Amino acid sequence: MDTSLHSGRRRVERQWTYQTCTEFGFYQTCEDAACPFSGMLTLQVDTQLCPLLFGISQHSLPARIAFTNTHYGGGNPHTHRVLYVNGETVDPWKELSVVHGRTEGGDEAQTVFIEDTAHCADMMNRRVTDRRSLRKAREEIENHVAGWLKTAALERKMEKRRV
Template identity: 80%
Template sequence: MSLNLLTEATLMFLTWSQQIVGLSLTNKAVGGSEKCLAGVRKAFAAVEALMSGNASQVAMDFGCCTIPKNLDDQIELMQNLADIVMGTVQYNEEGVLMSINELCGVMTNKSKAYEEEMEAYNRLVKLAKIYHSTSEEPCLDISHEKTVKDMMDTSLPSGRRAERQWTYQTCTEFGFYQTCEDATCPFSGMMTLQAQTQFCPMLFGISQHSLPGRIAFTNTYYGENVKPHTPRVLYVNGGVDPWKELSVVQDRTEDGEKAQTIFIRDTAHCADMMSRKVTDRCSLKKAREEIEKHVVSWLKMAAAGED
């Protein structure tokens, strides 16, 4: 069984999640542009090209703790850089360090400092420095060996508790791997499915070849994203959120059963769960009103003893 057969739903996410990240970077409603996406794509291509010939320069530019000489460390670096962009898109305007508008400003605003051949590369360096300035770490840790060691730490004070637990869920139930093996991905092709799933046997003794079956069971049990058997569940999604590709966004399931959905076209991940702000978009305010109506209705039904 090939790792490339992680079920149609999972493969769709592998392709479309990165496409949504790219589309969000071009979304003018949230401050994106085609120029921004092109800049991100060029920057990652430049990092990958320079790393193959001058890894020490890349390490110095991005403030790495060590030089990424082996493939695993290089993948760690590329994942770190991709996480900056993916995290910005996922939580746009929700209290994170930068919004899509601000990130695209760094990647596109003209200044004399970037009027040179490595323009896109230098912009990504600046972006990484902005993010690293908020960290208490003296340098960017890109050691794959240390990542594995930290992930194996099961002691209570471990700093990677949530990451280890999430990884276990991806290995046993979800998949949800964010790879970059499709041509539409704006990041590095070094971020492969093979690289991400190697943690399963390494940390939990779970064979990579067992993942398709585990994910298929989850999809069958819960009804996937097209035929969920979930009464009194409201599916709320944002148009900017890459994770919407694995959620229920259609008004009706395949068998005609009604699915409760709310789609907020210009918000990101879980925006409706954040505290209200005066700067909230009108679409978000309206969605919260709809959510409240649903919940009030269900509470009344429950109080009346209705199924």
């Protein structure tokens, strides 16, 4: 129940654990026999952290997760100009992301899948050794953002003319 601020990595881990206990319920377990990591990473062990660290009952987790999904739209959020970027094969975080769906305007949700990459690979510095799929995804991301910026600039210009 230590709520003091710590420097470095521990503070970030604590915040993520709190958010997992109160909103996501996304525990990084390794219970499958094919999992390459420790089999000690179980759902039971992870959910025991919530009452231990924060006094949050394990029994409240399903309702908290359901509330978050309802409030934010779950796998089909009502978003506009949001790009959902996921690694295609080695990104466990895509389970918390939007991988298909529709936007407020009825358009397909803007998603980018990067083959053979992991979480946040698109945000790392470019390297000569980057895979072709990563280079292509970065270009696609840049094109989406550039298009949105142009659209926003045109919308602003038209608003000024109306005033």
